[in-house]
Amino acid sequence: MKEKILIVEDEFIVANDLKIMLQKAGYQVVGIASSVVQARKLIEDKKPEWILLDIMLKGDLTGIDLAWELREMHLPFLYISANTNQSTLEAVKATHPYGFMVKPFRERDLIVMLDIAKYRFNEENGSLGEVKIDSQIQEIEGIVGNSPLLKEVIEKIKIVAPAETSVLILGESGTGKERVAHSIHDLSEHSSNPIVIVNCAALPQSLIESELFGHEKGAFTGANSVRIGKFEQANNGTIFLDEIGELPLDSQVKLLRVLQEKEIQRLGGNKTIKINVRIVAATNRSLEKEVAEGRFRLDLYYRLNVFPIQLPTLKERKEDIEALANHFLKKYAASSKRNVNSISPNALAQLKKYDWPGNIRELEHLIERNVLLAKTTEIENFDLPSNTSAPFEVASTGKMKSMEEMEKEHIMNALQLCDGKVSGLGGAAEMLKMQPQTLYSKMKKLGIKQGYN
Template sequence: MTTKGKILIVEDEFIVANDLQQMLQRAGYVVCGIASSVHKARILLQQHQPDWVLIDIILKGDYSGIDLGNELMQQHIPFLYISANTNQRTLEAAKLTRPHGFLVKPFREKDLFIMLDIARYKLQTEAGHDERPGPAKAGNIRLPVEDAGSHTAETLEKIRIVAPADTSVLITGESGTGKELVARAIHRLSRRSELPMVVVDCAALPVALIETELFGHEKGAFTGADQKRIGKFEQAHYGTIFLDEVGELTPDAQVKLLRVLQEKEVVRVGGDVPVKIDVRVIAATNRQLEKEVAEGRFRLDLYYRLSVFPIELVPLRKRKGDIPLLADYFMKKYSEKNKSGVEKITESAMRQLASYDWPGNIRELEHLIERHVLLATGKEIAVFDLPSAVTGPGGEEGGKLKTMDEMERDHILTALKASNGKVSGPGGAAELLGLPAQTLYSKIKRLGIKQAFK
């Protein structure tokens, strides 16, 4: 049997390590050693130079698996975490070491090999070994200011790397960080750019209509189906489908989506003939899908199918140096659109923007600039009316750092109070936050927010 590569197992539980070894050997991998500590792992790494390292996070001794992950990242040795620890802080620390996968114990043998196959493909993509045809190298194409200003240099480089391939991309980040902009940039630089990019807001799909919306239906499939309907996947044939807020899909919808991604075909509701599709999939979410997987709300196999090439967007509060470029771009955009004659944002107004924490990220900045361009009476904006009661993301209460869910909940509550509890329509919280009303309703339900304000 041809071997698939050498793997070093770093695991301090003998039974778990032994089971892993047997699974891997049956599948054609060579297990070149088992280490129960970081110290032993370092010795085996020098002796055997493995192709992959599987690491448990909690290990015996003074060093954790994350410490070893940091060392492997510096040495450019690919590795994956296997751990029972699903603490959010641990997941965040693990992600910083850029592993090629993360598997939560207990797991099925099938899950292990899905993770390894996806990890291998990720590695090939990063190394530029994907030989499928594409357009001219994306690195030679200049992205417009709305892309370049909205994202860090690292994000732009990832867009350039992944765009020519057909690799699935998972874009993560807080609401308002520009996930759809990244998806559109990837599509625009891909070999599918002349074909449609179909956008699906997963949070806004009614549960009863998810299947017919995504996969279509035949005439007479159900009461009211007076004619055949082509679903979103068929509409995107040979193009790109963008699954926004994919973390909001129900478990049943996740199963159906996984089948489509695996089989590359859809069956319309009421039909029995599979329809082949050729679609490039880009998904986005503001949830931490690793945590959702660990807590049983998101399928592990679907997560690995979607996150072949992850791109994480940095919130605006962590890159305030981009604010002047973005503010100037939005000011010119809306000044030209509305023929308002606004030409400048004063230095003192720019300092105001820099002092704010931007819980709504780029979307909030854009809406603020648009509103003040419309309100301006002269050629410059000298002062911004910024929220003063909002606790910025990362704000502390009693010395305790807030979680992302707590910060998102606080921000939604602020918008609901400002709109007197109104969610949709003019002046509603959804409009203030720049979100579709159905998406906001979904977030309100998930975060346990009661819609009652005095």
Template structure:
């Protein structure tokens, strides 16, 4: 991208990447936090060693400690063999803690100890293991608010927030939309074996006017769908909220909720009703699964019909 906001982020990235400093990446869902983390690792002195990624929101609270720190055989019911945790796997490399704001409070204490002592203790072990990892964390939450409301430890927050990188929402860097749209068009052209050359002006105009609540991820999935659905060499049609017929049968203007409901139903149909996982409706819409389920319930959408 060419926007000044993104160029500032990339400038700061180049400054911090070669150091050992902990980085906290902040930004809305779909702004590219994982990609930025990968670039930090790539430009660091640890790039020959592993980068281990953990999505804290995707792990059950009962398993997250075992996943992060490992366990000894027989440490608990079902622990039939020793498990090496993610921190040990990342030794001499980088560990990326995505959605750090979702980490349970009781585990935040243990993570803080790891950051302070640079050692971990497997569940069921009688000794600690020294580790050497660089920490990159990311969240779409306002961690200062989480701290104020008692859901995130202040001491851990300041340990992680040594060097914050704030990623701009796509609506605040609209000058990059044209470049990104063609970038994703080319990617999905190759994947789908298509030969689309251009994006129609009316479609690009709609892209520029749309606020992209799901950010870059939503734009990417919009282009993936468009490449599959459009015939010929031009993208003439896309599915975006507000691009459906704005009038009902009695000429009443649709409400925002009616448009949102229709858009979610369209996406659910594209995903065959699947919400979770890669290519699911939550990912396509750039929303957390819990947020999408909440909207589906509020809007009275029947998931079984999708």
């Protein structure tokens, strides 16, 4: 049976175009309302299952006013609007829509957004089976484990990979965000074309625009030849913007324009270059907090957060530790040509008791190191840090320390132990089980000066 949709839009041409797109995709459009008053009557008479909602409507009430009523009725909705000023987007966010599309958009963007909105709604209401999306693939190469939390991630990857929509991967450092990005690319229509990896935290601020969009010869001092930027390199493929939360605000504006217009201009050039790039972004920060504190644009957040995938920590999926450990054992035994083929029950028990602050990356490095150190064909024991720690720390003022204060102190202690060395063998990044770029960005955020290396 066709799902019933009500369009609430005061521009007739836009509303009619929407109606044609939806009918072509198999939906039943039960009406078009140009005001909240008209929408209320159509909702009562036609009983739609979904509402497509513009913000600015005829009359005194806006789409946001109607959204609060829809929430009360448990009637799912998504916004379609050209209005992206900060205060409006804050009000939109407060209504918890199932999607937000910025005009203008392509027909396929609308249909994908509806599929994703339905997925979110069904997930929230415990009825995922109702989403009509092909899920033929049972396993994803490179993603190891069988825990319920991991199965949810795999299901989301299978749902979103064939679409063209942007994906935001969320999770702590070391949880496998880049691996998920590769999986999304490999299962997409772009898989025969390149995936280009960009670590936003590692880009020097003065070179971000040149790195992402390229430059023409003579664009600035030292630009002796044309440079093809990352977006052009990824044309017809995928670009993975890791640590997207590290981008400065002026670069966020330029990225937003690329997302909206599907075109770039090289630095120093006046030629517009059309691009077809699938964007996958990732962060270990809370972008909602970054938005609230003015460090991340809300309109860019909505553009990227079309389909979020939250990765669990390794501590949350300990039932996968044995499979992961054996996977890395096989990998590093082969690459190092070492005859190490098993992990003792005692050593596996050690792995399962540990809390893994560095997540999968920490486990991988541990297995790699112990494969090289093993004196027999079996790893018999792991030298792991103690999980025990004080339940909380108190500052000299007598007040409990904030998480930021504790993180800053922890990093400074590691730097002191490493004589100020950040990266490389014996550096603080290795001690803290994180990528050097991530540590550099945390140091910058926390105001920690780099004294050495």
